[in-house]
Amino acid sequence: MNLRKYLKVYKKFLHTSLASELEYKANILVDLITAIFSLIGSIFLLSIFFKNNGYIGGWKFEQALIIQGIYTILNGITNTWFNPNLTEIVKHIREGTLDFVLLKPIDSQFFISLKKINPSGFLEIMLGFFLLFFCIRINQINLNLTFLTLFLITISCSICILYSLWFFISTTTIWFVKTWNAIEVLRSFLYIGRFPLNSFSFSLRIFFSVFIPIAFITTIPSEVFLGFSVFWKILLEIVVATIFLINSRKFWLFALRFYSSASS
Amino acid sequence: MISNLINRKIFTLLKVQYSNMLEYRVEIALWAISGIIPFFMLNIWTNNNLNESLNISDVLLSRYFLCAFFVRQFSVVWVVFSFEEDSLMGKVSPYLIQPLNPFFRYFAQHLAEQITRFPFALIIAFFFFIFNPESIWIPNLGILLLSIVSTFLSFLIQFLIQSIVACLCFWTEKASSIERLLFIPTLFLSGLLAPVVSFPTYVKSWIYLTPFPYLIDFPANLLSGNETNISGGLIMQILWIFLLFPLFKKTWSEGTKKYTAMGS
Numbered sequence: 001m002n003l004r005k006y007l008k009v010y011k012k013f014l015h016t017s018l019a020s021e022l023e024y025k026a027n028i029l030v031d032l033i034t035a036i037f038s039l040i041g042s043i044f045l046l047s048i049f050f051k052n053n054g055y056i057g058g059w060k061f062e063q064a065l066i067i068q069g070i071y072t073i074l075n076g077i078t079n080t081w082f083n084p085n086l087t088e089i090v091k092h093i094r095e096g097t098l099d100f101v102l103l104k105p106i107d108s109q110f111f112i113s114l115k116k117i118n119p120s121g122f123l124e125i126m127l128g129f130f131l132l133f134f135c136i137r138i139n140q141i142n143l144n145l146t147f148l149t150l151f152l153i154t155i156s157c158s159i160c161i162l163y164s165l166w167f168f169i170s171t172t173t174i175w176f177v178k179t180w181n182a183i184e185v186l187r188s189f190l191y192i193g194r195f196p197l198n199s200f201s202f203s204l205r206i207f208f209s210v211f212i213p214i215a216f217i218t219t220i221p222s223e224v225f226l227g228f229s230v231f232w233k234i235l236l237e238i239v240v241a242t243i244f245l246i247n248s249r250k251f252w253l254f255a256l257r258f259y260s261s262a263s264s
Numbered sequence: 265m266i267s268n269l270i271n272r273k274i275f276t277l278l279k280v281q282y283s284n285m286l287e288y289r290v291e292i293a294l295w296a297i298s299g300i301i302p303f304f305m306l307n308i309w310t311n312n313n314l315n316e317s318l319n320i321s322d323v324l325l326s327r328y329f330l331c332a333f334f335v336r337q338f339s340v341v342w343v344v345f346s347f348e349e350d351s352l353m354g355k356v357s358p359y360l361i362q363p364l365n366p367f368f369r370y371f372a373q374h375l376a377e378q379i380t381r382f383p384f385a386l387i388i389a390f391f392f393f394i395f396n397p398e399s400i401w402i403p404n405l406g407i408l409l410l411s412i413v414s415t416f417l418s419f420l421i422q423f424l425i426q427s428i429v430a431c432l433c434f435w436t437e438k439a440s441s442i443e444r445l446l447f448i449p450t451l452f453l454s455g456l457l458a459p460v461v462s463f464p465t466y467v468k469s470w471i472y473l474t475p476f477p478y479l480i481d482f483p484a485n486l487l488s489g490n491e492t493n494i495s496g497g498l499i500m501q502i503l504w505i506f507l508l509f510p511l512f513k514k515t516w517s518e519g520t521k522k523y524t525a526m527g528s
Contacts, residue, residue, distance in 0.1 A: 027438045034445045041452035044467075048458050049308065052317040056308070181294035188298040201311045204304070 009106060010114060017084075017117045031079075031120035035127055039072055042194055057198030064196060066135045066222045070155070071194045072128030074217065077159060078166070080121030085113050086170035090180060093173045096261050109252050113167065132225075141225065154221040154234060157241035161217055162190075164244035167252070174255040186212075193218040213240055277369060281376035292377060296384035299336050302329040303392065305457050318462055320490070325459075326399040327488035330392055331411075332456055335483045337385045338378050339419040343370045344443045347430040352437065360520065367427055367516075374423065403487060410494065411487035417501040418479045422450075424508040425475075431512070434519035455481025459490075475504045 021028075046068065050061040059067075089112050092098040101111050136143070169182045176182075189212055197205055197215040209215040216237045223229035285292065306329035309315055315325050347370065350356050359366035393400050403411070429446065432439040451457065453467075453476040460471060460481040471477055478501045485492035 024438055026436070027441050030441045030445055034441070034448060037445065037448040041448055044452060045457055048462050048464070049312070049314055051462075051464065052314045053312055056312050056314075176290075181291045181298065184298040185294050188301050191301055192304055195308060199308050199312055200304070201307050204307055 006106075006110065013115055014117060017115065018119060021117070021119050028120045028123075032123045035072075035076070035120075035124040039068065039127060039131070042068055042071075057196045057200070059196040059198070062135065062138050063222070063226055065131065066139070066225050067196060067218050068194060069128050069131035069135055070158075070218050070221050070225075072131060073125050073155075074128075074158060074162060074193070076121045076124030076126075076128055078121070078162060079124060080118050081114065082163060082166040084116040084118045086166050087180070087183070088112065088116060089170045090173050093259070098259065099261055102256070102259075108256070109167075109249065113163070135225075139226065141227070147224070147227065150224050150229075150234060151221060154224050154229075154237055157237045158217045158221055160241040161213055161244050164241075164248040165212070167248045171248075171252050171255045174259050190214060190217075196222075213244075216240055273364065274368070274372065277372035278376055281369075281372045282379060285373075285376045285380040289380065292380050293384045295340070296337060296381055296388060299333060299340070300388065302332045302336070302456060305329060309458075314462075318459075320459070320461075323399050324488065324490055326396050327401060328459055328484055328490055330389060330399070331484035331488040332480050333392075334385060334389070334487070335415050335418065335480050336456055337381060338415050339422055339479065341374060341419065341422045341426045343367070343374070343423060344426045344430040344433075344440050346370055346373070347427075348433050348438070348440050351433045356523070360523070365516075370427075371423065374419070378419075401489065403489065407486065407489070410498075411483050414478075414483040414486055414498060414501060417498070417505065418483055421475050421501065421504050421508065422479060424505065424512050428508065428512050428515050431515040431519040434522045449476060450479060453477070454479040455484060459485070472500070475500075478504065 043065070046061065046064055049056055050064075054060070056064065089098075092101060092112065098112075101108050104111060135141075141147075165186060166183070169186055172182065189208075192200075192208060193214050197208065197219040200208070205215070220229060220233055220237050224234065306326055309325055309329075310322050315322065320328070347356075347366075350359070350366075356366065359369065425446065426443060429439055429443050432442060453460075453471060453474070455477060460468070460477045463471065478497060482492060482497040482501070484490075486494060486497070
């Protein structure tokens with residue numbers, strides 16, 4: 001592993017994909033409006049929930065907004081990196097162009113996970129941060145160093161888990177060829193991340209923390225944000241994220257053994 | 265003679281598309297699963313007793329969300345994505361030469377997909393009843409027929425809206441991002457995530473003039489036996505179809521005039 005080489009290659013990736021995406025400027029504007037509307041829509045939905053009840057799963061409206069903010073940031077990251085790249089895997093495998101990726105003197109997982117970038121997701125990430133800053137004010141959170149480090153640790157763990165989930169499903173393309181719909185299923189499950197985990201019934205809570213760890217993705221960072229997270233939960237999230245990352249790597253290498261190129 | 269010809273065409277199209285769709289059974293099963301968001305919403309509603317102030321009992325609410333799931337299953341439209349791909353790949357040109365509007369082909373595709381999807385939707389409903397045995401009910405035949413009709417009308421409205429967006433492919437290359445923008449109000453205002461009666465009054469005052477509540481809320485209320493204005497809803501659905509159809513014909517004829525095949 002030569003870190004400098006990889007950084008240099010990544011710079012080239014950024015340059016080429018930004019150049020090609022900026023061809024569709026109007027498209028970026030439409031995507032921004034979509035992101036704003038989508039945020040307004042989910043806050044509207046939250047306000048309906050809170051109209052009849054002061055607390056949902058032990059969360060106040062102002063606190064639940066934090067989850068929305070974190071979800072928006074993570075969704076932006078998904079739209080910027082995961083979605084454009086990992087849908088590309090499907091294309092690579094169907095058309096047999098994965099051969100060219102494997103032949104390159106560079107790590108194949110690095111190449112297919114970071115090749116493309118979709119700049120309209122940046123705006124969504126910014127939108128999420130704006131909402132978070134707003135939440136800091138209305139919840140009167142005082143910023144200090146431990147809080148910031150813990151928040152950064154948990155959110156990067158969330159990003160790792162999210163990446164691994166996407167990468168797992170995209171890797172199964174090697175066997176099933178078409179996994180577009182499996183990604184759609186994942187997306188609809190991820191939608192749950194917009195709400196506090198405690199607002200669901202016990203069985204669903206188990207399902208969303210054991211089978212698909214959506215609970216870890218948004219709820220724990222939000223709890224850290226509010227300062228009522230327990231230490232073992234943060235530790236657990238780090239462990240889960242590490243397990244997911246290592247397994248996504250192993251699974252990719254395992255799947256590659258079954259890759260037989262197109263029409264063979 | 266002419267009607268016989270049309271019948272034969274439609275029948276052949278349906279048969280071809282149905283056998284095509286049967287090839288992708290697993291894919292369609294995954295589509296069906298990705299539509300289970302209404303059940304998660306139901307979980308939030310009942311788990312936090314949000315429905316108390318609405319005067320809807322748990323049973324009626326669970327029937328509402330089950331019906332919302334069913335209506336959504338049979339009114340999913342993706343014509344803009346197919347059309348965009350076909351027009352980018354240059355497949356539209358041969359379709360245009362045929363003495364049949366290409367949208368009939370997509371229409372048959374959607375109908376065939378719904379037939380394939382039906383058993384999967386039934387299986388999901390079966391599981392739903394295992395977990396919620398108290399919400400089993402049998403609607404009477406008249407209501408069932410009416411709600412099938414209104415679900416079909418809802419499908420037609422969405423198909424027309426998306427076909428209009430799809431025709432924008434003649435002008436821009438990425439019409440699907442406009443569709444994603446339009447999907448946001450559809451998601452939040454159609455009643456898929458929360459029944460329209462629960463909306464605040466400042467939204468309820470104008471929402472019944474838009475097509476959104478007639479997409480899911482109206483047919484779902486009808487089928488689940490919740491209170492709704494049957495004749496008013498059906499009239500509004502038909503009105504919207506009469507409004508959208510000329511608009512579609514206009515954009516189509518303008519678009520085909522503008523169309524220049526690939527590479528020119």
